[in-house]
Amino acid sequence: MRFNAQRPAAIFLCQLIFNYPATVQAMTRDGAVDLFSPLKLGPTQLPNRIVMAPMTRNRAEAGEVPGDLSAAYYAQRATAGLVITEGTQISQQGIGYPGTPGLHSSEQVAGWKKVTERVHDAGGRIFAQLWHVGRISHPSLQPGGGLPVAPSALKPAGEIFTLSGMRPFETPRALETDEIKTIVDQYRQAARHAHQAGFDGVELHAANGYLIDQFLRDKTNRRTDRYGGTALNRSRLLIEACDAITEVWGADRVGVRLSPTNPFNDISDSHPAATFAVAVTELAARGLAYLHVVRPQAGHTIESGTLPDMRFFRSLWSGVLMANCGFDFDSANAALRDRSADLVSFGALFLANPDLPARFRANAALNAPDVATFYEGGARGYTDYPSLASASEGGR
Numbered sequence: 001m002r003f004n005a006q007r008p009a010a011i012f013l014c015q016l017i018f019n020y021p022a023t024v025q026a027m028t029r030d031g032a033v034d035l036f037s038p039l040k041l042g043p044t045q046l047p048n049r050i051v052m053a054p055m056t057r058n059r060a061e062a063g064e065v066p067g068d069l070s071a072a073y074y075a076q077r078a079t080a081g082l083v084i085t086e087g088t089q090i091s092q093q094g095i096g097y098p099g100t101p102g103l104h105s106s107e108q109v110a111g112w113k114k115v116t117e118r119v120h121d122a123g124g125r126i127f128a129q130l131w132h133v134g135r136i137s138h139p140s141l142q143p144g145g146g147l148p149v150a151p152s153a154l155k156p157a158g159e160i161f162t163l164s165g166m167r168p169f170e171t172p173r174a175l176e177t178d179e180i181k182t183i184v185d186q187y188r189q190a191a192r193h194a195h196q197a198g199f200d201g202v203e204l205h206a207a208n209g210y211l212i213d214q215f216l217r218d219k220t221n222r223r224t225d226r227y228g229g230t231a232l233n234r235s236r237l238l239i240e241a242c243d244a245i246t247e248v249w250g251a252d253r254v255g256v257r258l259s260p261t262n263p264f265n266d267i268s269d270s271h272p273a274a275t276f277a278v279a280v281t282e283l284a285a286r287g288l289a290y291l292h293v294v295r296p297q298a299g300h301t302i303e304s305g306t307l308p309d310m311r312f313f314r315s316l317w318s319g320v321l322m323a324n325c326g327f328d329f330d331s332a333n334a335a336l337r338d339r340s341a342d343l344v345s346f347g348a349l350f351l352a353n354p355d356l357p358a359r360f361r362a363n364a365a366l367n368a369p370d371v372a373t374f375y376e377g378g379a380r381g382y383t384d385y386p387s388l389a390s391a392s393e394g395g396r
């Protein structure tokens with residue numbers, strides 16, 4: 001069955017032509033960039049521009065340790081130019097859902113080591129996505145049954161999945177100013193652990209309504225200390241966490257993910273272009289490996305200012321720019337050609353098609369993602385999606 005990803009109305013916003021930064025242009029084949037063009041990402045040579053987007057799959061074993069099944073899942077997808085792992089919590093406090101892996105214990109490091117070895121043996125490259133969920137958690141998952149933490153004591157709308165089913169969110173506890181340093185130290189320590197586990201780099205998860213995004217956007221950040229108020233103050237945790245992990249890795253092995261218009265997890269900003277211009281200008285000075293942007297989609301609204309689309313980010317970012325959300329083969333190639341992105345990440349399509357680059361190259365039919373097994377199901381819907389080769393032998 002062929003799966004046709006919806007082409008969102010907002011797609012046209014990424015198909016505008018604008019100035020291409022010289023630093024990136026020099027690395028690409030003259031005038032013929034497509035998904036199969038290689039790209040040098042810091043010291044890492046990517047054989048193609050097809051990135052596996054970070055995706056939580058809730059298959060970690062006891063102790064939030066990734067097991068052999070996860071190693072097999074990631075190794076199956078090693079033909080991506082780059083694999084980015086699922087969100088991986090930097091501390092027990094940073095967990096938001098049952099079965100998500102961590103990078104704060106030696107057992108977790110050992111589990112991830114098996115994953116990175118399998119991916120490298122299969123010829124791939126893999127970055128760990130470092131995650132703290134902030135208020136998107138529940139006391140039943142928190143150390144000592146405590147309240148989740150957040151920039152401000154503001155309860156998200158809705159419910160959260162827990163071990164005892166869906167439960168209403170609780171009002172989080174606002175972090176004390178001097179507690180934030182501890183969280184920054186945990187990012188640094190998780191980055192060290194990622195290094196020990198054999199990753200090729202790390203991506204800082206600053207998107208989708210989790211802790212760093214909660215600090216960035218003004219709906220969730222009402223602080224009056226140096227982490228609240230102005231856009232620069234709201235960007236402070238992002239920048240401090242980024243600096244902590246670049247101390248460990250060097251800037252050219254660190255990426256950052258932002259989602260300036262995504263309302264997921266009950267979040268918004270009254271002027272996202274103004275907020276993210278400040279945040280990205282700060283990041284741009286640091287020479288990072290890439291900026292990863294979840295672009296605006298149909299249904300994302302802004303209260304004021306201009307829409308922070310890929311063109312907006314290109315004007316602020318002279319390095320490698322990765323675009324995500326709703327791309328298919330044609331729209332991704334169009335984004336590379338019109339220079340609104342240098343890399344494109346694919347979520348659901350990579351989840352369901354372990355050999356996505358080969359399928360794109362062969363213009364082959366795509367497996368449809370099975371939403372029911374996104375967050376549960378063991379091997380089912382995880383490692384049993386057929387590749388082209390296995391499908392021709394009888395497959396799933």
Ligand SMILES: Cc1cc2nc3c(=O)[nH]c(=O)nc-3n(C[C@H](O)[C@H](O)[C@H](O)COP(=O)(O)O)c2cc1C
Nearest residue numbers: 053054055056086087325326327345346347348374
């Ligand atoms: C099952 C699933 C889990 C996801 N988990 C994460 C995650 O851990 N971290 C993250 O930054 N985004 C996560 N996302 C969002 C994806 O990275 C991506 O932004 C989204 O799927 C849109 O891209 P697509 O249209 O190519 O699927 C998840 C998406 C899916 C489908």
